[in-house]
Amino acid sequence: MPSPSLTIDTPAGAVHATAGPRQDDAVVFELGGAVRGSVHVTGTHHPLHWDQFTAIRACLGPVNAYQTTAPDEDLPRLARGRTGYRGSLTLYRDAADRPQVTVYPMRTDADHELSEKTAAVLTAVLRMCAEDVAQRADLPAIWDAARQRDTPSLLRFLIWSVSHHQAEAARFEREAREAREAREAREAQPARRAAVADWWTVARWFTAAPHPVLLLMLADLPHSLARTVAVMQWLSPYCLDRAAEEHERARRAQAEVASLHAQQRGPTRRNTRGEVALTSATP
Known part of the structure; x- marks a missing residue:
């Protein structure tokens, strides 16, 4: 007490x-x-x-x-x-x-x-x-009063959140597709294939006889071949992972919206940890 x-x-x-x-x-x-x-x-x-x-x-x-x-x-x-x-x-x-x-x-x-x-x-x-x-x-009464007080604003935020996360997922999926298409296009270019082959040749030279000039040629500098190759390799998988995360956030927000709507429609009870469980609900 x-x-x-x-x-x-x-x-x-x-x-x-x-x-x-x-x-x-x-x-x-x-x-x-x-x-x-x-x-x-x-x-x-x-x-x-x-x-x-x-x-x-x-x-x-x-x-x-x-x-x-x-x-x-x-x-x-x-x-x-x-x-x-x-x-x-x-x-x-x-x-x-x-x-x-x-x-x-x-x-x-x-x-x-x-x-x-x-x-x-x-x-x-x-x-x-x-x-x-x-x-x-009387803690359950305090929680129930808080639920009634905050549910309208929470619903507004969560409904916005569903749309936001869905839009972000679509954006990342689009960026993943564009990155994959760009990588495939560049890989199909003879000049790029030759440049990649040259990069690996320099890398073998550096392994055999390290030299500062060779290191500069291999460096991951802005607009360099190394940077371009690296970005194209990881960008598409990265965007797909981010899209999956955004879909999961949208799913969770939608589930919370449904739960709050259900709590508004019917009486509730609480288990020993204070979590809300429906005892009845009407459509």
Whole structure:
């Protein structure tokens, strides 16, 4: 069970964080001790699975920094400082069910970088607040509220992402085809075949008797035969690999779109890891 008040040991001293009543999709902690201000903790999607609301995000300030910007005067400050701080942290579990943390860049209210000590203090505060919310009995309600809040914007992004990745895949496939055709055309040219034969002749000379002049003739310089041959050899396979990656990204995004639509249509339940599973759905 979460504690109503946390004591967090930091390089700047002890920080006391007291959780207020849950605000539908979030819990706000009031800070005292070495840090003054507040931390906003809410549910969010897993960084690698955008259709699964199984992560927790903690933001410096009293509001969700991904929806609105907290006024400078409401940002957390060190007990003896006047500088406000912005930043956030996401807590989630990996495929092996181990806790992982992603810390997003923290800046001052004047958009300056933080010292290493200050960053360590604020990271410790954000993580402890997030971990406290992770133990709450009402965490599933926080995740469900986050899903309802974020699904429309996620769908817009993912639908755009499907089209973007499909277009990128088509572009790489086109470049692979053009590179293959160019290579075949050049290989069919007698002058090129002769040039390649000359290159290998020079290479054999260099192997038999290394000399700086021969090395210069073999060098991979801009617009050189060596560069042209090398590029044509790897460009087509490289583009095909990139096209396959883009097709896979489009497939994953499309699957996440379908999952989010299904979650919108029917009631859901959560398994022990917080992953959403449909209990019913209507067309």
